Amino acid sequence: xxxxxxxxxxxxxxxxxxxxxxxxxxxxxxxxxxxxxxxxxxxxxxxxxxxxxxxxxxxxxxxxxxxxxxxxxxxxxxxxxxxxxxxxxxxxxxxxxxxxxxxxxxxxxxxxxxxxxxxxxxxxxxxxxxxxxxxxxxxxxxxxxxxxxxxxxxxxxxxxxxxxxxxxxxxxxxxxxxxxxxxxxxxxxxxxxxxxxxxxxxxxxxxxxxxxxxxxxxxxxxxxxxxxxxxxxxxxxxxxxxxxxxxxxxxxxxxxxxxxxxxxxxxxxxxxxxxxxxxxxxxxxxxxxxxxxxxxxxxxxxxxxxxxxxxxxxxxxxxxxxxxxxxxxxxxxxxxxxxxxxxxxxxxx
Amino acid sequence: xxxxxxxxxxxxxxxxxxxxxxxxxxxxxxxxxxxxxxxxxxxxxxxxxxxxxxxxxxxxxxxxxxxxxxxxxxxxxxxxxxxxxxxxxxxxxxxxxxxxxxxxxxxxxxxxxxxxxxxxxxxxxxxxxxxxxxxxxxxxxxxxxxxxxxxxxxxxxxxxxxxxxxxxxxxxxxxxxxxxxxxxxxxxxxxxxxxxxxxxxxxxxxxxxxxxxxxxxxxxxxxxxxxxxxxxxxxxxxxxxxxxxxxxxxxxxxxxxxxxxxxxxxxxxxxxxxxxxxxxxxxxxxxxxxxxxxxxxxxxxxxxxxxxxxxxxxxxxxxxxxxxxxxxxxxxxxxxxxxxxxxxxxxxx
Ligand SMILES: CC(C)[C@H](C(=O)O)[C@@H](O)C(=O)O
Ligand SMILES: CC(C)[C@H](C(=O)O)[C@@H](O)C(=O)O
Numbered sequence: 001x002x003x004x005x006x007x008x009x010x011x012x013x014x015x016x017x018x019x020x021x022x023x024x025x026x027x028x029x030x031x032x033x034x035x036x037x038x039x040x041x042x043x044x045x046x047x048x049x050x051x052x053x054x055x056x057x058x059x060x061x062x063x064x065x066x067x068x069x070x071x072x073x074x075x076x077x078x079x080x081x082x083x084x085x086x087x088x089x090x091x092x093x094x095x096x097x098x099x100x101x102x103x104x105x106x107x108x109x110x111x112x113x114x115x116x117x118x119x120x121x122x123x124x125x126x127x128x129x130x131x132x133x134x135x136x137x138x139x140x141x142x143x144x145x146x147x148x149x150x151x152x153x154x155x156x157x158x159x160x161x162x163x164x165x166x167x168x169x170x171x172x173x174x175x176x177x178x179x180x181x182x183x184x185x186x187x188x189x190x191x192x193x194x195x196x197x198x199x200x201x202x203x204x205x206x207x208x209x210x211x212x213x214x215x216x217x218x219x220x221x222x223x224x225x226x227x228x229x230x231x232x233x234x235x236x237x238x239x240x241x242x243x244x245x246x247x248x249x250x251x252x253x254x255x256x257x258x259x260x261x262x263x264x265x266x267x268x269x270x271x272x273x274x275x276x277x278x279x280x281x282x283x284x285x286x287x288x289x290x291x292x293x294x295x296x297x298x299x300x301x302x303x304x305x306x307x308x309x310x311x312x313x314x315x316x317x318x319x320x321x322x323x324x325x326x327x328x329x330x331x332x333x334x335x336x337x338x339x340x341x342x343x344x345x346x347x348x349x
Numbered sequence: 350x351x352x353x354x355x356x357x358x359x360x361x362x363x364x365x366x367x368x369x370x371x372x373x374x375x376x377x378x379x380x381x382x383x384x385x386x387x388x389x390x391x392x393x394x395x396x397x398x399x400x401x402x403x404x405x406x407x408x409x410x411x412x413x414x415x416x417x418x419x420x421x422x423x424x425x426x427x428x429x430x431x432x433x434x435x436x437x438x439x440x441x442x443x444x445x446x447x448x449x450x451x452x453x454x455x456x457x458x459x460x461x462x463x464x465x466x467x468x469x470x471x472x473x474x475x476x477x478x479x480x481x482x483x484x485x486x487x488x489x490x491x492x493x494x495x496x497x498x499x500x501x502x503x504x505x506x507x508x509x510x511x512x513x514x515x516x517x518x519x520x521x522x523x524x525x526x527x528x529x530x531x532x533x534x535x536x537x538x539x540x541x542x543x544x545x546x547x548x549x550x551x552x553x554x555x556x557x558x559x560x561x562x563x564x565x566x567x568x569x570x571x572x573x574x575x576x577x578x579x580x581x582x583x584x585x586x587x588x589x590x591x592x593x594x595x596x597x598x599x600x601x602x603x604x605x606x607x608x609x610x611x612x613x614x615x616x617x618x619x620x621x622x623x624x625x626x627x628x629x630x631x632x633x634x635x636x637x638x639x640x641x642x643x644x645x646x647x648x649x650x651x652x653x654x655x656x657x658x659x660x661x662x663x664x665x666x667x668x669x670x671x672x673x674x675x676x677x678x679x680x681x682x683x684x685x686x687x688x689x690x691x692x693x694x695x696x697x698x
Contacts, residue, residue, distance in 0.1 A: 084537040085544070093538075117576050119468040141504075141541030150509040152545035155490075160499040188433040189442075189592065192490030195434070196501035219596035226575055226600040227466050243538065244593065247568035251575040 002036040004306060007068040007271070011046040011091070013280025014290035015074020021342040022295040023072075025315065028346050029303070033311045041068070047078040047087055056090030062098045070302055071095065071273040074295065075280035089139075092275070096132055099270040101263035102162060103169050104132035104242060105301070106277060108229070108249025108259065113323030115333055116254045122230035126249060127173060129234060130242025131166040132263055134159060135193070137239040158193050158238070163200045169266060170236035171208040180233035181205070183215040184241040197238065222248060250277055257291035257331045260298035262305060274302040288338050291329040293319055296345060318348040351385040353655060356417040356620070360395040360440070362629025363639035364423020370691040371644040372421075374664065377695050378652070382660045390417070396427040396436055405439030411447045415619055419651055420444065422624035423644065427631055438488075441624070445481055448619040450612035451511060452518050453479035453591060454650070455626060457578070457598025457608065462672030464682055465603045471579035475598060476522060478583060479591025480515040481612055483508060484542070486588040507542050507587070512549045518615060519585035520557040526582050530554070532564040533586035533594065546587065571597060599626055606640035606680045609647035611654060623651040637687050640678040642668055645694060667697040 010019040023040060030037045043064075045057040056076075058064070065071055076092045077084060095101070108126040110116060140155040167183070174181045183201045187194035198215055205213045216224065218241045224232065225248045237245055250256035259277035276294030284290055297319060303312035322344040328334025329341055336344075359368040372389060379386045392413075394406040405425075407413070414420055425441045426433060444450070457475040459465060489504040516532070523530045532550045536543035547564055554562045565573065567590045573581065574597045586594055599605035608626035625643030633639055646668060652661035671693040677683025678690055685693075 085540060088537050089540070115468075117468055118466055119464075120466075137538050139540050143541070143545065148509055150545070152507045152542050154505045154507075154539050154542035156503045156505070158501045158503075160497055186589070186592075188437050189486050189589065190503050191434060191438070191488050192492070193501050193503035196492065196499070219592045220605075222571060222593050223596040223600035223605060226597065240535070240538065243535075243568045244571050247572045248575065248597075251572035256569075256572060 003039055004036060004069045005039045005041065005067070007065050007071045008040050008042045009045050009071065009073045009091075010042070011074040011076045011280060012048070012078050012087075013075055013282045013285035015046070015076070015280055017285070017288065017290050017338055018276070018292040018295035019072065019074040021292040021338060022299045024342060025296050025345055025349070026299045026303070028349055029311045029315060032314070032349060033308065036306070036308060045091060046076055047082045050082050050087065050090070056087060056094075062095070065095065065099070066270055068271050070271045070305070072299070072302065073273055073275035075276070075278060077280045078282055080282070093137070095273055096263050099265055099273065100133065100267070101265050101273055102131070102133040103166060103264040103266050104130040104261060105264060106130065106246040106249060106259060106261045108246070108253055111253065111258070111323055112320045113325070113328075114254040114258070116252055118226070118229075118252055121252070124229035124232065124252070125177075126229060126232045127177065127234050128242055128246050128249060129166055129170040129173065129236045130246065131162055131237070131239050133239075134162045135239035156193050158196055160200060163197060164204055165266070167201055167204040167236050170234050171204065171211055174208075174211045174234045178233040179211050181211055181213040182221065182232060182235045183213065184218045184221050184235060184237035184245065185215045186218045186241075188217060201236075218244070221245065225249065225252060246277055255291065255331050256294075257329070258293050258297065260294055260301050262298070262301040264305065272305060274298045289330055290338050291331050292338050292342050296342070314349055315345075318345050321348040352388055353385060353418045354388045354390065354416070356414050356420045357389050357391045358394050358420065358422045358440075359391070360423040360425045360629065361397070361427050361436075362424055362631045362634035364395070364425070364629055366634070366637065366639050366687055367625070367641040367644035368421065368423040370641040370687060371648045373691060374645050374694055374698070375648045375652075377698055378660045378664060381663070381698060382657065385655070385657060394440060395425055396431045399431050399436065399439070405436060405443075411444070414444065414448070417620050419620045419654070420622040421648070421651065422622055424625070424627060424629035426629045429631070442486070444622055445612050448614055448622065449482065449616070450614050450619075450622055451480065451482040452515055452613040452615055453481035453610060454613060455479065455595040455598060455608060455610045457595070457602055460602065460607070460672055461669045462674070462677075463603040463607065465601055467575070467578075467601055470601070473578035473581065473601070474526075475578060475581045476526065476583050477591055477595050477598060478515055478519040478522065478585045479595065480511055480587050483511045484588035505542050507545055509549060512546060513553055514615070516550055516553040516585050519583050520553065520560050523557075523560045523583045528560050529582035530560055530562040531570065531581060531584045532562065533567045533570050533584060533590040534564045535567045535590075537566060550585075567593070570594065574598065574601060595626060604640065604680050605643075606678070607642050607646065609643055609650050611647070611650040613654065621654060623647045638679055639687050640680050641687050641691050645691070663698055664694075667694045670697040
């Protein structure tokens with residue numbers, strides 16, 4: 001029996017509600033499977049913690065987390081109380097960076113029972129591999145002059161190592177999908193970073209002659225996500241482009257409350273972190289009406305990364321069955337509560 | 350009688366077909382209106398020109414263009430013959446820069462008779478104001494090291510002048526729309542440029558207390574374009590974000606072949622340039638099947654900028670009437686030719 005030690009950070013807002021729900025589902029699938037179990041350790045870090053202690057997590061927080069197998073995160077942010085740059089860079093992005101979670105993976109898949117805003121959605125199943133450690137999010141830059149003459153500069157830094165790692169991961173993934181990789185570029189407008197990105201892509205793809213590949217400009221690719229998502233398979237994108245494409249992925253699925261995400265340390269040197277795409281949604285927090293599916297599906301991604309694909313598939317099937325039976329929260333046009341949805345998913349496992 | 354001297358650059362691919370069609374429409378509306386006429390001067394610049402002369406336009410090209418009232422451009426690019434960075438930076442982006450066309454305006458509007466890929470599109474009417482001279486497209490950056498250690502850096506440069514100009518233009522526009530401005534930001538990830546962008550936005554909006562305004566992160570905003578476009582009105586965005594949002598605008602309208610664009614020198618010191626969002630589409634060029642509506646609607650934007658709003662509205666109404674009557678090119682699911690569509694639009698004027 002494998003025992004996985006998981007650090008749980010529910011975070012803020014609806015994170016406090018959807019995380020326990022997802023944990024119930026994960027504990028249940030562990031019992032059904034019988035070959036593994038979870039040991040959950042909760043950390044009350046986030047904006048409330050910040051308001052009390054002046055930091056989003058304790059100074060030795062990163063060291064503490066390193067002792068765990070994986071991290072299961074809810075959502076971070078209470079913009080009306082704590083500025084985003086503090087809450088995100090003090091917790092979410094800090095963990096991504098310090099744990100070298102350099103790959104972010106997010107699926108976008110047409111689920112039975114979900115209402116896509118698209119008129120005639122074909123059966124799309126997209127996986128976005130996002131470079132998660134550098135690029136546009138390099139936090140490098142500054143300002144000069146003041147008043148009317150003020151200038152702000154943001155530097156995007158792309159290393160061959162980081163770029164190539166994301167691309168290889170995408171090509172490896174594509175061996176088990178439809179065998180197609182699309183690279184999101186913008187070399188016609190961003191004349192230094194993206195020609196480099198293209199060069200690395202063209203060199204990496206030579207090692208995968210069996211995989212089809214193409215480069216599309218991010219503007220056109222965003223349009224394709226809406227017009228013909230069924231033609232896409234694995235997409236590899238920079239930090240910013242991946243961010244935009246995965247929210248679009250949530251949109252075409254029918255709700256951002258649905259989309260899961262994994263921040264992976266693919267070298268397995270440090271724990272990886274699993275967190276849904278949605279935010280803390282302060283407006284609906286505490287009411288028991290938040291959609292727990294993003295967090296539950298995120299749990300499925302953690303199972304996959306731990307090698308329990310069958311258990312993971314079972315969760316996704318149960319989510320689809322639940323949705324198809326009409327048990328949905330308000331964001332999906334239903335009237336069910338968080339607890340209704342969670343209970344149905346457990347029953348359908 | 351006003352006579353407008355227009356420099357015409359059909360450019361490459363389908364530009365050579367859709368530009369003459371749009372000019373026929375514009376000449377017709379001039380006759381109907383009776384208060385103005387056009388004098389068109391053609392310039393055969395583009396990739397063919399490059400293959401012959403080694404440059405996309407003659408050395409004194411910019412000086413030549415300055416003598417005209419406006420520039421009417423088709424499309425630029427033949428990626429299989431001329432690399433994009435040469436064709437675009439040698440013509441399209443060069444003109445945008447040297448003519449100080451610092452504002453790019455692109456509407457996205459649900460047109461009667463068009464099939465949006467959205468299931469239940471409400472009556473959206475969005476105008477994206479894009480900063481067109483700097484930001485992520487600053488062409489500043491470089492590389493260090495080589496091989497496995499290579500690093501590429503792209504610098505995005507935002508000046509207060511350029512940022513504020515785009516924002517003020519957006520707020521002025523909103524006085525004649527639904528009175529709502531959305532700023533596309535990403536200050537939670539891009540920690541130098543976008544907090545600056547937000548600061549400028551928050552200061553400019555104080556001068557427009559009658560206009561509603563909000564800042565949305567680009568990832569969420571891209572999702573809103575798909576999930577609730579009818580809630581959007583004027584959007585102000587950086588060069589890159591505007592590029593992405595306007596292709597999404599084309600997508601939700603039903604075709605990128607439809608979307609028009611204006612590159613404006615709002616100070617009217619140099620000519621502005623009017624060019625559709627779509628590219629040169631080499632795959633369908635020369636067959637007489639390209640959709641001329643993007644170029645014709647672009648002509649309407651030129652009329653608006655020249656102050657002929659009634660004539661402009663007449664063109665847009667005629668486009669809608671033509672589409673509603675089922676006369677459409679293949680990209681819109683129809684079987685009509687370019688000439689059919691153009692003739693119908695002229696008839697419906
Ligand atoms: C061709 C390219 C450089 C251009 C841009 O990104 O500005 C195009 O996508 C556009 O939007 O006009
Ligand atoms: C909150 C924000 C910094 C974050 C990002 O852009 O990475 C979020 O949008 C995401 O995609 O996880």
